[in-house]
Amino acid sequence: MNNTVTGTGKTVEDAINQGLQQLGVTKDQVETNIIQVPDSGLMKIFGKKEAIVEVTLLNDPEQQATDFLTEVFEAMKIPCKLKTRLEDKVLFINIEGNDMGILIGRRGQTLDSIQYLVSLVINRHSENYVRVVLDTEDYRAKREKTLEDLGEKMAGKAVYYQKKMILEPMNPSERRIIHAKLQNHEKVYTFSEGEEPYRRVVIQCKDNN
Numbered sequence: 008m009n010n011t012v013t014g015t016g017k018t019v020e021d022a023i024n025q026g027l028q029q030l031g032v033t034k035d036q037v038e039t040n041i042i043q044v045p046d047s048g049l050m051k052i053f054g055k056k057e058a059i060v061e062v063t064l065l066n067d068p069e070q071q072a073t074d075f076l077t078e079v080f081e082a083m084k085i086p087c088k089l090k091t092r093l094e095d096k097v098l099f100i101n102i103e104g105n106d107m108g109i110l111i112g113r114r115g116q117t118l119d120s121i122q123y124l125v126s127l128v129i130n131r132h133s134e135n136y137v138r139v140v141l142d143t144e145d146y147r148a149k150r151e152k153t154l155e156d157l158g159e160k161m162a163g164k165a166v167y168y169q170k171k172m173i174l175e176p177m178n179p180s181e182r183r184i185i186h187a188k189l190q191n192h193e194k195v196y197t198f199s200e201g202e203e204p205y206r207r208v209v210i211q212c213k214d215n216n
Contacts, residue, residue: 010132011063018045019058026062030132036071037062068098068129068137075128076100079121085109096136098129102143111146118146119178151184158185158210162195165210172210176201182208 014026023039030037043059069091080087087104102110111118122141130136140147154177161172174185185208186197195210 010066010134011061013042014060014062015057016045017057019060022058022060023062026060030062030064032064036067037064039063064132066133066135068133069093071129072098072100072125072139075125076102076121079124093137097138097140098125100125100139100141102141104143107143110143115146115150118143150181154181154184155188158188158197158208161210162189162192165212166194169212171212173200174208174210176205176207178204179206182206 012026012029014022014024014029016022016025019041023034026039027034027037040061040063041058042061043056045058046056073089073091076089085104087102087107090101090103092099109117110121112120118141122139125141126137126139129139157174161174165172177185182199186199189195189197189210194214195212197208197210199206200209201207
């Protein structure tokens with residue numbers, strides 16, 4: 008969708024409102040440029056001109072994410088606070104509150120789903136993609152440590168039993184953690200097999216090809 012649209016109307020305000028409707032946003036999310044002011048023409052009959060206004064969407068991913076998540080959590084009746092930080096085209100969002108386990112879900116699936124929705128919201132009108140990292144209670148760091156430990160443990164088993172180890176299905180970001188952890192391992196290498204969402208990491212001994 009274009010970031011800039013043209014609105015027309017009998018008044019400048021009408022033209023702006025038409026542009027807002029096309030973009031599906033509110034006035035505080037845009038900037039406007041008046042192309043033509045309305046003119047009733049000679050004797051209000053000849054040469055009548057409508058107002059023409061360019062309406063351009065302001066890309067503020069932090070505000071868009073905050074507004075969206077606030078609405079979601081209010082609907083879910085989950086009181087919490089949001090802290091955002093935009094850095095090198097990555098939007099970090101931390102959710103603070105009590106009993107955040109409901110937002111994490113089984114193996115982070117709920118948190119990942121909300122993160123995906125936020126990404127859709129902030130990137131739908133933007134040509135510059137912003138990656139979203141949504142976290143609460145340091146879940147991401149804890150999960151990364153759990154996956155690294157799992158990778159090391161299963162690598163040890165692969166070497167001990169001299170057979171490949173096939174891990175449980177994981178999303179792409181979790182698979183990358185294990186691949187990165189074992190990429191320089193002396194005795195095993197890793198690859199992924201299967202189709203999403205059942206794609207798995209396989210740990211294979213280097214001398215068992």
